[in-house]
Amino acid sequence: xxxxxxxxxxxxxxxxxxxxxxxxxxxxxxxxxxxxxxxxxxxxxxxxxxxxxxxxxxxxxxxxxxxxxxxxxxxxxxxxxxxxxxxxxxxxxxxxxxxxxxxxxxxxxxxxxxxxxxxxxxxxxxxxxxxxxxxxxxxxxxxxxxxxxxxxxxxxxxxxxxxxxxxxxxxxxxxxxxxx
Amino acid sequence: xxxxxxxxxxxxxxxxxxxxxxxxxxxxxxxxxxxxxxxxxxxxxxxxxxxxxxxxxxxxxxxxxxxxxxxxxxxxxxxxxxxxxxxxxxxxxxxxxxxxxxxxxxxxxxxxxxxxxxxxxxxxxxxxxxxxxxxxxxxxxxxxxxxxxxxxxxx
Numbered sequence: 001x002x003x004x005x006x007x008x009x010x011x012x013x014x015x016x017x018x019x020x021x022x023x024x025x026x027x028x029x030x031x032x033x034x035x036x037x038x039x040x041x042x043x044x045x046x047x048x049x050x051x052x053x054x055x056x057x058x059x060x061x062x063x064x065x066x067x068x069x070x071x072x073x074x075x076x077x078x079x080x081x082x083x084x085x086x087x088x089x090x091x092x093x094x095x096x097x098x099x100x101x102x103x104x105x106x107x108x109x110x111x112x113x114x115x116x117x118x119x120x121x122x123x124x125x126x127x128x129x130x131x132x133x134x135x136x137x138x139x140x141x142x143x144x145x146x147x148x149x150x151x152x153x154x155x156x157x158x159x160x161x162x163x164x165x166x167x168x169x170x171x172x173x174x175x176x177x178x179x180x
Numbered sequence: 181x182x183x184x185x186x187x188x189x190x191x192x193x194x195x196x197x198x199x200x201x202x203x204x205x206x207x208x209x210x211x212x213x214x215x216x217x218x219x220x221x222x223x224x225x226x227x228x229x230x231x232x233x234x235x236x237x238x239x240x241x242x243x244x245x246x247x248x249x250x251x252x253x254x255x256x257x258x259x260x261x262x263x264x265x266x267x268x269x270x271x272x273x274x275x276x277x278x279x280x281x282x283x284x285x286x287x288x289x290x291x292x293x294x295x296x297x298x299x300x301x302x303x304x305x306x307x308x309x310x311x312x313x314x315x316x317x318x319x320x321x322x323x324x325x326x327x328x329x330x331x332x333x334x335x
Contacts, residue, residue, distance in 0.1 A: 005306075008299040015291055022284055039269050108238040133242035140267040141239065143226040 038140065038148070038159035045150045046138035050105065050128035053115055058128035060154065063101040067176035068150040069169065071102070072141050074109035075117035080145045083163035084121065090169040091125050099152065100173070103128055107136050107144050147172065151179035211251050218247050218257060222264055223274050231274055
């Protein structure tokens, strides 16, 4: 080994090049953004079987064959409150569509508070409770509100974490209808 | 011989011990210990930088129950971890994975450290191996003459 310093320098240069390549390959991979994206899009929607406010059950099978919007929410969440007018407007526009369904799944809230909210705000769509947070976990939710578009065939067509506008809800419905 | 190879042997022993500690199988952990271990590896999906173990968020509570269910169902730690990566992506892990490209995150600092240490060793050796100046006959004669002059002056 006549020039060990040169070999070390070469190895350091090699490490720097490897680091550069790794960085270049990962440019554009925003971990924050990745953390907010749903990995369910394009996959089968998780099955659920949840209680509703009147003692009945709400299941994914109930909405088979329909383009379905599933919205995770609760009554105390401020962004959910901000989103509420868009949900109302969107639901009013589509409630009579035979191929449409909308389900609000409650994350972490008292049943009494949910009942009061639904009554006071005249919520017309189906409300389901998720007392064990199993549906929230199966959908890999990151909080609320979080909205999913499910195709008539049961595939997740779109997902968003955060409040939706009525325009976005329309886009979600179109995506669900267009998907298998 | 020992003086020459001693430091290298010591370095080798340290590396082997460190690897053994890191890679040695942890043996049969109890279900509770396995659950606790997994909970500390997973990030609470709705919190900022908290592990599932440290969070009281509803999703974290659900994940804790789910981990216990999966362990009871006979799933391995790797299967459980993978199920959460499939569900949430790599961002669910508090520490990067130790496979694929993510492995570089663990390996590169060690490689850089090893290269730095090697560089220092070579630099020290080169310094030690610098040829020492040897006195020539002329130098010896000059020193002897100077001593004689000093003796004459002193005497």
